[in-house]
Amino acid sequence: MMMMTDFIIETEHLHRTYHVGSSTVHAVQDVSIQVPTGALTAVVGRSGAGKTTLLNLMSGLDTPDEGRVIFDGEDMSTMSGPQKLALRREKVGFVFQNFGLLPLLTAQENVEVPLRMMRFSRSERQQRVREALDWVGLSKRLRHRPYELSGGEQQRVAIARALVARPKIILADEPTGQLDSRTGEVVLETMRRLSETFGITLLIVTHDDTVMRAADLIYELRDGKLIDKRVGAAQT
Numbered sequence: 001m002m003m004m005t006d007f008i009i010e011t012e013h014l015h016r017t018y019h020v021g022s023s024t025v026h027a028v029q030d031v032s033i034q035v036p037t038g039a040l041t042a043v044v045g046r047s048g049a050g051k052t053t054l055l056n057l058m059s060g061l062d063t064p065d066e067g068r069v070i071f072d073g074e075d076m077s078t079m080s081g082p083q084k085l086a087l088r089r090e091k092v093g094f095v096f097q098n099f100g101l102l103p104l105l106t107a108q109e110n111v112e113v114p115l116r117m118m119r120f121s122r123s124e125r126q127q128r129v130r131e132a133l134d135w136v137g138l139s140k141r142l143r144h145r146p147y148e149l150s151g152g153e154q155q156r157v158a159i160a161r162a163l164v165a166r167p168k169i170i171l172a173d174e175p176t177g178q179l180d181s182r183t184g185e186v187v188l189e190t191m192r193r194l195s196e197t198f199g200i201t202l203l204i205v206t207h208d209d210t211v212m213r214a215a216d217l218i219y220e221l222r223d224g225k226l227i228d229k230r231v232g233a234a235q236t
């Protein structure tokens, strides 16, 4: 039987070291964090602090040298590559700083990609894609390609793509990093609203004060180490 948990992801004493030539970088050192289900958790820290490395370890895209990740009650260290891939497809939506849309595909086709990988039927794909673009306020932009959309619109397409398969968690790496502050606020507000509507947990790696102000919980990294855990302004 699977354990019920209040934390969708827990990391236990994670270490990840890179060796490049003769130098060694301790990108993540002894990091233990808990990501509460349904909340917005932010991971902050200067450039090079290890945020992206930690995010990749949590989604199973990268493997720790030591420690383990418990994802939705399952120990990822016991999972094979294909099992981790299946877990990502079913349970994780990704949002990136540079949007990560396929340039030749329309908004509609970009949002459809995860559903194709999960082998949804054509009619179900069409319905879900329209619904997801509607959630982010882009039902009038179905046939636009990324270069025909503003930065904020592109990120909203990316959010629709992350949400379309109804994941349990969205992992976002600097989702507002390329946007001006007002557009960033709109994108963040869209993510928050959808996470509340669908009960999706948000984990956001960021430098952005707006995200930090909206967070329920903030973890701060420095030089690969966890130096602070604090309750965010959303909870005070």
Ligand SMILES: Nc1ncnc2c1ncn2[C@@H]1O[C@H](COP(=O)(O)OP(=O)(O)OP(=O)(O)O)[C@@H](O)[C@H]1O
Residues within 6 Å of the ligand: 018, 019, 020, 025, 026, 027, 045, 046, 047, 048, 049, 050, 051, 052, 053, 054
């Ligand atoms: N594939 C890699 N090979 C070698 N070193 C790496 C690799 N990826 C990251 N590093 C190093 O690990 C450290 C942490 O990098 P990481 O990208 O996790 O930081 P970050 O906090 O996400 O930074 P930023 O905010 O600039 O994206 C850095 O010193 C980086 O140079």
